[in-house]
Amino acid sequence: MNNRELLLEEQPPGGRGLRVSLLFAPGSRPTSAMMQQLFASNEMAGISGQISYSPDESEGWLEILASGLTFDLRGLAPADPAEPCVPGQNYGFAEDAADKPLEAIDLVPGGHIAAGGGLQPVVRALAGLAANLVLNLPVAAVVWHTAGTRMEPRYFARSVLDWLSGGAFPALGLTALLPSSDGSVASHGLAHFTGQEIQMAGAPGETHADTVKLALRVIDYLVRKGRLTQAQEISGPGITLLAEPSQYSNRVWIWRKE
Template identity: 55%
Template sequence: MPQRADSTAGLCLLFDPGARPDADAVARLMEASAASGLPASISHRPAPEAGWLELLASGLTFDLVGLDPGAPGRMIEAQQRFGFADDAVPSRGECIELVPSGHIISGAGLQPVLRTMMGLAANLVLDLPVRAVGWGPAQTWMEPRYFCRTVLNWLGGGAFPALGLTALLTAEDGSLVSRGLAHFTGQEMQLEGRPDETAADTGKLAVRVIDQLVRRGCIAEPMRIDAGGQALLVEPSQVGKLVLVWREDEG
């Protein structure tokens, strides 16, 4: 059994009971993907009953754990869901996990590792009967097509999928606080709310801010950013790993 990363560092792919793939199914998928240009392959394959494979992508290795006939992977606790119709959220199932391999666990939050893992997961999800995709750091579940669309768009140069790879919580003072952003930047974000602004508009602004923060990385000193044409001041908090975001016109 591989050294397993903390489950909050990986992705859960949820299947209907009894529908988890085995190593042979993943091997066939890898062979087909290689023919279509996906730079991924199986780098270690133990006996089938072990229920896991090591996958190599872009020079990095990841463990796919919970394959049939082994025990299912660990489920994450879902606090928010994205991309599902109200009646389409799976209520039960079994999962496999995609996590960084033991020797790169310490770099699980680095952009090259994260981007490679997300791209690998999206290609697996496209070709397997996955019912939902769970992401531990944000405690979120995503509808498979929603996950693939938003992740592949990001990897192609588009906006970061803030609603899924992070989540937003409303604080008592009306501000929005991120959950899971620290896995990408080392800091969570808190965006002040305004009484003359709808919750939906504040949320849209928060999504744009998160995209900016992921592009910039850790904020070490106050700076101004532009988020969709709105000037904002961002500064690291004196307490905890938190970035405070203020409207510059009210600064």
């Protein structure tokens, strides 16, 4: 294993399986009854889904059918909230919200589709459902666990709904970009969409912000294209990049072609 692989091994771990948490101020988590009323109201016209199973309210969860797929909503009041969230990156906040005491409810794939949590239709349906819930509930923050990110609610909803409408992939949120000591940036959470992470080398004299902007374009390209099995060129305005899959791990190295 070379130095670059060792550097990637130092990045913080991601979430285990597809899971999004909606965070609320203490005492403001919705109940099962409130969610049923919300889904039945005209205010939820933006959600193409319905509640398909509702156990006793004390159990604190519901099954939701959306886009032909079932998802579990867990941690509803009066049951205990979902497990605490410890994200590594914050996006969209005017200031750091990491220290605020919040309670979580979780949205996860239902049991019979859990094994397919990495499939694009499942990820897109879950992200879209979460975004619409954010627009209709007093959510204080959103955690996307496979990337270890925490997002401002409107930032999350806007970027996800734009992506689902054909816009750019929300790389700063559904993935994270982490700086490395050699000036490169590494993705975290992209493997859930493509099976691979990227690490982009910075150019001499280039700012970190410019390296990140270029990495965002590459991530959008790779999410649309899928897993790379061999080296290839990626061309953009005024620049040509070389994308080379690693022989040692599920990584793609991105270099500027000389």
